[in-house]
Amino acid sequence: MGPLDGYLPYLLNRAGARIATAFGEEVRPLGATLQTWRVLAALHERDGRRMGDLSETTSIEVSTLTRLVDNMEKKGLVARRRDAADARAVTLHATPAGRRMTRIILPIAERYEKVALEGFSETEATVLKTALRRLFDNMDGLRKS
Amino acid sequence: MGPLDGYLPYLLNRAGARIATAFGEEVRPLGATLQTWRVLAALHERDGRRMGDLSETTSIEVSTLTRLVDNMEKKGLVARRRDAADARAVTLHATPAGRRMTRIILPIAERYEKVALEGFSETEATVLKTALRRLFDNMDGLRKS
DNA sequence: TGCTATTATTTGCATTTACAAATAACTGGC
DNA sequence: GCCAGTTATTTGTAAATGCAAATAATAGCA
DSSP, X not given: OOGGGGOHHHHHHHHHHHHHHHHHHHHGGGTOOHHHHHHHHHHXXXXXXXXXXXXXXXXXXXXHHHHHHHHHHHTTSEEEEEOSSOTTOEEEEEOHHHXXXXXXXXXXXXXXXXXXXXXXXXXXXXXXXXHHHHHHHHGGGGSOO | OOGGGGOHHHHHHHHHHHHHHHHHHHHGGGTOOHXXXXXXXXXXXXXXXXXXXXXXXXXXXXXXXXXXXXXXXXXXXXXXXXXXXXXXOEEEXXXXXXXXXXXXXXXXXXXXXXXXXXXXXXXXXXXXXXXXXXXXXXXXXXXXX
């Protein structure tokens, strides 16, 4: 066990990368990608989010998100709408096809959660999640000025 | 707090993304990127690794790694060498310039470890790291056949 | 109201990324 | 020693990514 194995960002990245890769391969046959799933999941949590909000939530850069949403719109999964209150903003909405896709992927996502946490007690899982939220908050300070 | 906040892959990804972005911005002025750092760190742990080994260690896809290494070689940070024992393989070696870069970035990486784990006790940090290793191992089963 | 500064999103463009196919070299069985 | 199958890396190519600039619209204030 070298120094890397004790380095948190390393452990975090490789765990995330492994889940991401496996999940991506799983949803590809369904015509989805990990990124499209992230958007759909965010809209499932709350529909009609703005682009900027979605970017924050999904950790996808706004300019990347714009083009991702272009594709999802072409596929009929989501629809853009100009925000009535603020015409600068765009809100994104899942279409029936998008919701159908969400219903298909949701159980897969749930399975991944289970597999990832196999052998963890309820408490251990909670502790881990809490730690990840703290970690996320800790990094808030160093964000782009 | 919506459903996403309880979903492990989500928490994992956003924590990783935030660290990655912040770290990337930090090393950019030094002429480095997060990915080049991953390679340098892996070589710092053990020099003369093969491409495939590096790909595993850094979670960078081999074909991506090839081109990343091309760039690093052009910048004089690393050198490829044909493996004496097995001429199919290539081993990668940090050059003096590469080691110099490593010495510069290492303290930054250490600082990030500290910031990320701010407010964590020694025990909590250890528990978290152990959990991330277990999680990584748990995903081993679903890997590409 | 009209102007300036700010905010939300998109677009331009060069780089990075990843799947698949190609290349190169090894291994084991004959 | 030679061939078939396997392993290590690279290359082809299309798509995804991200910074910076452009566009569009709001907000505050003189």
